[in-house]
Amino acid sequence: MALCSYQSYRSIRKTIAITAGAIVLLVANSPVSANRVTLVATVNNQIVLLPANWSIFKLSDKELQNPIATLPRHTGTVHLPAGQYRATVKQNHITKETEFRVESNTDKTVTIALD
Structure with a gap:
């Protein structure tokens, strides 16, 4: 040896x-108990293949001024703990948003139509 x-x-x-x-x-x-959230921006029921910007806000933040996550693409994945959120996606001059809930130990897909 x-x-x-x-x-x-x-x-x-x-x-x-x-x-x-x-x-x-x-x-x-x-994050503790982080769950995978897939974000998808669409036009005519097809994934947008052009640049888009996502911002994720936790709804317990009363002013919703500071996003807890950002994603500079048309689609992607973030890991979030269980709770209530708002997703905003911007592409060119179009801005859309939706509220969603993340459950523990569950993956989620959030889709926002930009048309």
């Missing part, structure tokens, strides 16, 4: 500690 030097042992140990710390940080920043 080959023995590694003390220096390489310290390097390996440091790499493992950094990796473990990054994993803990990733888990710590994940």
Whole structure:
């Protein structure tokens, strides 16, 4: 069995500690009970393939001024904890919105027609 030097042992140990710390940080920043919400903008019942901007607001925020999530595409996925939300999508000069509810342990698709 080959023995590694003390220096390489310290390097390996440091790499493992950094990796473990990054994993803990990733888990710590994940919302508790986050549920996958797919956002889809459509025109004529077809997905819009042009740029659009989504903003998601939590309805418990009385003023709805600060979005809790934004998405600069026509479709995408966000992870949200259970609760009531408002989604707003803007494409060119058209702005549409809808309110929706996220249930625990359930994936949801929110579709907004821009026509």
